[in-house]
Each structure stands twice: as structure tokens, then as C-alpha cells.
Amino acid sequence: MIDGKKVLFSGMQATGNLTLGNYLGALKNWVTLSDEYECFYSVVDLHSITVRQDPAELRKRARNLLTLYIAAGLDPEKNCLYYQSHVSGHAELSWILNCFTYMGELNRMTQFKDKSAKHADNINAGLFTYPVLMAADILLYQADVVPVGKDQLQHLEITRDIAQRFNAIYGDVFTIPEPYVGKAGARIMSLQDPAKKMSKSDENPNASIYLMDDPDTVIRKFKRAVTDSVGEIRYCEEQPGIHNLIDIYCACTGKTPEETEREFAGKGYGDFKLAVGETVAGVLKPVQDRYAALQNDKAYIDGIIKNNAEKAGYYANKTLRKVQKKVGFPERIR
Ligand code: TYM
Numbered sequence: 001m002i003d004g005k006k007v008l009f010s011g012m013q014a015t016g017n018l019t020l021g022n023y024l025g026a027l028k029n030w031v032t033l034s035d036e037y038e039c040f041y042s043v044v045d046l047h048s049i050t051v052r053q054d055p056a057e058l059r060k061r062a063r064n065l066l067t068l069y070i071a072a073g074l075d076p077e078k079n080c081l082y083y084q085s086h087v088s089g090h091a092e093l094s095w096i097l098n099c100f101t102y103m104g105e106l107n108r109m110t111q112f113k114d115k116s117a118k119h120a121d122n123i124n125a126g127l128f129t130y131p132v133l134m135a136a137d138i139l140l141y142q143a144d145v146v147p148v149g150k151d152q153l154q155h156l157e158i159t160r161d162i163a164q165r166f167n168a169i170y171g172d173v174f175t176i177p178e179p180y181v182g183k184a185g186a187r188i189m190s191l192q193d194p195a196k197k198m199s200k201s202d203e204n205p206n207a208s209i210y211l212m213d214d215p216d217t218v219i220r221k222f223k224r225a226v227t228d229s230v231g232e233i234r235y236c237e238e239q240p241g242i243h244n245l246i247d248i249y250c251a252c253t254g255k256t257p258e259e260t261e262r263e264f265a266g267k268g269y270g271d272f273k274l275a276v277g278e279t280v281a282g283v284l285k286p287v288q289d290r291y292a293a294l295q296n297d298k299a300y301i302d303g304i305i306k307n308n309a310e311k312a313g314y315y316a317n318k319t320l321r322k323v324q325k326k327v328g329f330p331e332r333i334r
Contacts (some may be wrong), residue, residue, distance in 0.1 A: 001038075001142075002038040002315070003038065005036075005037055005038040006036075006037050006038070006144040006145065007037060007038050007039075007040070007141055007142055007143045007144050007145075007175070008030075008033055008034075008037035008038065008039045008040070008143060008144070008145050008146070008147065009039075009040045009041075009042070009137060009138050009141045009143035009146055009177070010026060010030060010039075010040075010041055010042075010146055010147050010148060011041065011042035011043070011044040011047075011084065011134075011137055012026065012027070012041075012042075012043065012044065012065060013044055013045075013047055013048050013200075014043050014044075014045060014048055014058065014061040014062040014064070014065040015048045015051065015053065015058075015061065015200065015201075016200030016201050017200060017210040017211070017212065018065070018068065018200065018210065018211045018212075019188075019198050019199065019200055019208045019209060019210055019211070020188055020198060020208070020209035020210075020211070020248065020280065020284075021149065021185075021187075021188035021197065021198035021199070021208070022149075022200070022211070023072070023211055023284075023287075024182075024184070024185030024188055024248065024251040024252070025148070025149030025150070025151075025182070025185050025186055025187065025188060026147060026148060026149055027068075027069070027072045028072070028182070028185070028251070029147045029180065029182045030069075030072075030074060030147055031072055031073040031074055033145070033147060033180065034073075034074055034075070034078065034079050035078075037144070037145065039074075039078075039079040039080065040079075040080045040082075040141050040143070040312060040315075041069055041074060041079055041080065041081050041082075042081075042082060042083070042084045042137060042312075043062045043065045043066050043069075043081075043082070043083050043084065044084045044137065045058065045062050045083055045084055045085045046084045046085055046090060046091060046133060047084070047130060047133060047134070048062075049126065050115075050124065050126040050127040050130055051115070051119055051122070051127075052122060062083060063301070064295075066081055066082075066083070066301070066304075066305065067291060067294050067295060067301060068211065068287075068291055069081050070290070070294055070301075070304070071287050071288075071290040071291035071294055072287050073287075076304040076308065080308045080311050080312050081304060081308050082305065082308040082309045082311075082312045083305065083309065084137065086305075086309035086312070086313070087140075087309060087312045087313045087316045089136075089140055089313070089316035089317055089319070089320045090133065090136050090137055090140060090316070091133075091136075092320055093136035093139065093140050093316075093319070093320055093323060094129070094132055094133040094135075094136035096323055096324075096327060097132050097135050097136055097139070097162055097166070098129055098132050100162055100165055100166050101129075101131075101132050101135075101158070101162055105158055105161065106128055106129065106131060106132070106158075109130075109131055109154060109155070109158070110154060111130070111131075111151070111154070111155070112127060112128060112130065112131075115127055118201075131154075131155045131158050131159070132162070134152075134155050134159060135155075135158065135159040135162045135163070138156075138159050138177050139159065139162075139163055139174045139175075139177075139319070140315075140316045140319050140320065141312075141315055141316065141319070142174065142175040142315075142319060143175065143177045144175055144177060144178065145177065145178050145179075145180050146159075146177050146178070146179055146180065147179075147180040147181075147182070148179055148180070148181065149181070149185075149186050149187060149188075150181060150186045150187040151187070151197060152179075153179055153181070156177065156179040159177060160176055160177065163175075163176050163177070164176060166323075170326040170327070171326075173322060173323060173326055174319075182251070184247055184250040184251035185247060185248070185250075185251030187247075188244065188247065188248060188251075189240065189244040189247075190202060190204075190207040190208065191206060191207055191208070191209070191221055191222070191224070191225040191226065191244075192204050192206055192207040192224075192225075192226050193207065193226065194226060194240035194241045194243070194244045195240060206221050206224055209221055209222075209280060209284075211284060211287065211288070212288060212291075213284070214288075215278075215281035215284075215285065218277055218280050218281040218284065219274065219277035219278060219281060220277075221277070222245075222273045222274070222276050222277030222280070223270075223273050223274065223277065225241060225244075225245060225273060226241050227239070227241035227242055227245075227269050227273075228241055228242065230242075231268070231269070233246070233260070233261060233264040233265070233267065233269070233272050234261060235257035235258075235260070235261055242269075242272075245272065245273065245276050246260050246261075248276055248280065249275070249276045249279060252279045252280055252282075252283045253279060
């Protein structure tokens with residue numbers, strides 16, 4: 001609890017261009033939840049270097065991502081928006097938690113398996129212990145709730161396991177976090193292969209809607225979205241492409257799948273795809289406009305980066321000192 005409010009933590013990687021999946025699965029919910037909780041939203045650059053990055057590019061993307069957080073509607077006066085690398089407690093707690101995490105647990109992580117297959121020439125230890133750093137992110141702020149897309153649920157599970165294990169040995173040190181997954185949009189699929197998650201790193205640009213895609217591009221990509229030959233707009237497993245488009249439409253409009261089926265009953269796929277495309281373009285446009293305006297305000301963004309790193313550091317240190325004491329590190333002499 002901070003000032004009587006429950007704590008929320010979440011983060012995003014600044015690698016690749018953000019997709020509609022990141023927006024509907026996470027960012028949009030962050031904005032909705034931000035009034036209710038004391039929120040920490042990190043640009044997780046420590047996680048990013050588990051895959052090789054161009055340094056200048058990473059720096060640029062990290063700043064763009066932080067700017068995008070604000071453009072999406074997160075008020076930086078109320079929400080702590082900061083770079084993970086500016087708060088050394090993340091790496092320090094991660095080391096300690098590594099000593100409370102088993103190889104077998106990490107070996108089971110599907111994201112590790114996927115990423116190792118994709119980056120077979122660079123299966124580094126950081127990639128393996130990635131979920132422990134995520135646990136450190138969350139536990140450092142004593143977060144009660146962590147809004148994420150479905151792909152991160154396994155990492156949330158291991159975070160809870162590590163926290164419970166630590167608490168069982170040392171007493172009530174960590175708050176046990178709950179995941180928050182939105183009703184719609186928690187797993188947005190590729191527009192070209194609805195069996196695959198929409199991903200920043202997809203090589204086919206038509207598979208993903210990027211948050212900075214202009215309206216024409218958005219509509220064109222939806223028109224080309226892979227569907228089926230059934231010809232009916234129904235929300236069912238047998239029609240994964242349509243299922244995904246309905247999910248996207250519902251996440252953007254707040255309508256239910258049943259309402260959407262009724263709205264488009266008797267209409268063709270062409271009409272439906274156009275409606276989804278126009279809806280998504282309408283949701284993205286204000287974010288893009290605010291983003292463009294913010295990019296010109298260097299001093300404002302710099303101020304946020306400085307102040308919020310200090311705020312995050314303050315709360316991170318509180319937990320870190322407690323943990324260091326529990327595990328037996330000597331007190332600092334002041
Ligand atoms: P990242 O950067 O891959 O994704 C950021 C958020 O977007 C969600 N997401 C999706 N949701 C729905 N459909 C999709 N196709 C889709 N693709 C991505 C993700 O679930 C995530 O919520 N390891 C994390 C970042 C992280 C983190 C944390 C998150 C680091 N520390 C602590 C929460 C708490 C990651 O790489 O997310």
C-alpha cells in the first residue's frame with residue numbers, strides 16, 4: 001500500500017515497434033486502472049539486452065516508449081513512468097531472487113524455449129533468468145496487481161512462487177501479486193496467421209498493426225487479414241481469423257462478442273474487416289497525435305524521466321533494504 005492505495009506494476013520492452021497487441025493487451029488497461037492504484041510503469045531496458053541490441057537504437061526506442069506511455073493517456077504526475085536501468089534495485093533484487101529460483105522452474109518457461117529457438121546463436125544466462133528479473137520488478141514495489149497479456153501469465157506464476165518461497169523462509173516480506181488480464185484483447189493474434197500471437201518481431205509487416213501505422217495502412221492490413229471460407233461472422237474456435245477480429249473489435253469498442261455477431265449478422269467479411277479497420281484507426285489516431293506533440297517537448301520528458309526515477313528508486317530501496325537485512329547482509333554504517 002502506498003498512501004492508502006494498492007500498488008500496480010507493469011512494464012514493456014522497448015524492442016521493435018509496439019503493436020496493437022501491446023496496446024489492447026496491456027497499455028489500454030494500464031490507463032483504465034491508473035486511477036484506482038498507485039502505479040509504476042517501467043520501460044524494461046534490462047530485459048531488452050537479453051537479445052542483442054544496437055545501443056543508439058535501444059536508447060531511442062526506450063525514450064519513444066516512455067513518451068508513448070504518456071501519449072496513451074498515463075498522467076506522469078500520477079503514475080511513475082521510468083526506465084528500469086535507472087533504478088539499480090531491479091538488478092540487485094534479481095540477484096538475490098536468483099538464489100531462490102530453481103533451474104527446473106526456469107527450464108519450463110515457454111518464452112525461454114521460444115526465444116532460445118529464435119536466437120540459437122545467443123542463448124545467454126540473462127535469457128534464462130529473465131523471469132527472475134521480472135519477479136524482481138514486481139516484488140520490488142510490493143505490487144498487488146500486474147496487468148499483462150496472456151503470454152506473460154507463466155512469468156506471473158513463477159513470480160508468485162518465488163515470493164511465497166521467500167516469505168515462507170523469512171516471514172511476510174513480499175506482497176503476493178495477482179495478474180490482471182482484460183476481458184477482451186488479452187491475446188491478439190497475427191492478422192496473417194491467427195494461430196500465432198501478434199508480435200513486434202514478426203517479419204511480415206502485414207501480420208501486425210503497429211501503433212504508429214497511419215489510418216490507410218491500418219485499414220489495408222485489416223482488409224488483407226486472413227480469415228476463412230465459412231462466410232459468417234461468428235465467434236467460435238473453428239474460425240480463428242474472425243475470432244481474432246471480433247476480439248480486436250470488442251477490445252476497442254467495449255462491445256461483447258454476441259453484440260458484435262448481431263451487429264454484423266448477414267454482412268460479408270469485407271464490410272466487417274473495414275469496420276474493424278476503421279475502429280482501430282480511430283482508436284490509434286489520438287494516441288499518435290499526442291505522441292507527435294510530446295516528441296517536440298524535450299524538457300518536459302526529461303523532467304519526467306528524472307523525477308520518476310527518483311520516486312521509483314525511493315520505493316525500490318525500501319524493499320531492497322528489508323530483503324538485504326532478511327538474507328543476512330550487514331547493515332550499512334552511516
Ligand atoms: P512485452 O514487451 O513483450 O509486452 C508488453 C505487454 O504487451 C502484452 N502483449 C500482448 N497482449 C495481447 N496480445 C498480444 N499479441 C500481445 N503481445 C504482447 C504482454 O503480455 C505485456 O503485458 N517481459 C515483459 C515485460 C516485463 C513485465 C515485467 C511485465 C518486464 N517486467 C513485470 C509485467 C511485470 C515483456 O517482454 O512484455
